[in-house]
Amino acid sequence: MEQSSVFDVIIIGGSYAGLSAAMTLGRSLKKVLVIDSGEPCNKPTPHSHNFLTQDGKTPSEISSLAQQQVSQYNTVHFHTDVAIDGKKTAEGFEISTQSGKKFETEKLIFATGVKDNVPNIPGFSECWGKTLIHCPYCHGYEFHGKKTGIWAPAEKAFHLAGLVNNLTQDLTMITSNKSDFTTEQLEKLQQHNIKIEEGEIHHIEHENGNMVHIVFKNGKKIRLDALYAGIPFEQHCKIPETLGCEITEQGYIKIDGLQKTTVDGIYACGDNTSPMRSVANAVHQGNFAGAVINKELTEENF
The missing domain is CATH 3.50.50.60 (FAD/NAD(P)-binding domain)
Incomplete structure (x- = not known):
């Protein structure tokens, strides 16, 4: 042939x-x-x-x-x-x-x-793999003690919360719908002083892939050093x-x-x-x- x-x-x-x-x-x-x-x-x-x-x-x-x-x-x-x-x-x-x-x-x-499948959010692709991360075992140590967020479907986000909470005490869950979490999950997050920010992400402010702020569609912004994203x-x-x-x-x-x-x-x-x-x-x-x-x-x- x-x-x-x-x-x-x-x-x-x-x-x-x-x-x-x-x-x-x-x-x-x-x-x-x-x-x-x-x-x-x-x-x-x-x-x-x-x-x-x-x-x-x-x-x-x-x-x-x-x-x-x-x-x-x-x-x-x-x-x-x-x-x-x-x-x-x-x-x-x-x-x-x-x-x-x-x-x-x-x-x-x-x-x-x-x-x-990287979402069409301005700044996302520039930060992906750098400060927008997927795995606490691969990247978590580098951001221990830093301002950290988790953006993922509720079950995955909750699973990550336990792992990431071990690395930082400044942790924020980002969700478009707080009610996606069960009552038990919300209680556990509150017990560990994990914040919940409700809103749709509009864009990510960064410097050469280093995250500075998450900006929501309602205009609010929060300071983060790293964001775990379940895409x-x-x-x-x-x-x-x-x-x-x-x-x-x-x-x-x-x-x-x-x-x-x-x-x-x-x-x-x-x-x-x-x-x-x-x-x-x-x-x-x-x-x-x-x-x-x-x-x-x-x-x-x-």
Whole structure:
């Protein structure tokens, strides 16, 4: 077939989870192709935290070193492109890319992450990943003791409140409807002196992504150093659904305890499978997915 190559495993997504899987498979001499567009979800984030040996490094520093180390295994190949389609074949799967390339594989890993649907609020995108943050484990320590807000659906906001209250005593919940919280939740927030600000956000005043004020549609503004925002997301890659992989009610690719999707021969790892969006978790899942696939390929051919 024109413009085609055959691999044991194709990994779509070359960030932390994908590179971790590639290293595991490369060390087992499997022929691997990593297809990646070079646009990771955490690109706006200035520093990555809570991952041993790499705490405080930029996301690009970590991924560049990872790719350099994975590249030492000569059975691992890289292709900068966007995977746009996939289909089942008699031998496994065929992946088509934006540039017109076609690749075949027996096993397929999706390490494609998710896409955050940033709201159309002036100043939001400029602050996203810097002072507009999503995870107290990834970013919370840097803002401990600071004026902090939480803006998310009530259940998620309440869950975050307990975690963030451990980091700062100056915490404000921002909601468009105070009644979204249960009576018990409101009592708990009051018990911990957590303020509630009711209103629709109009824009965010900032200095180079450093938040200064949240400005409401009624004209009121409050001073904040950081805001946890629970915004919706979607799968970055639609190919898993095209191939029949089940998606959970929360929007993640459904996997079992071995990183297997609901389609035989397809695996997934990283942010596209779990709300635990961290470098450490992505590396763990990728490493495990690679080991599981290597075991299956070995058993099939031994």
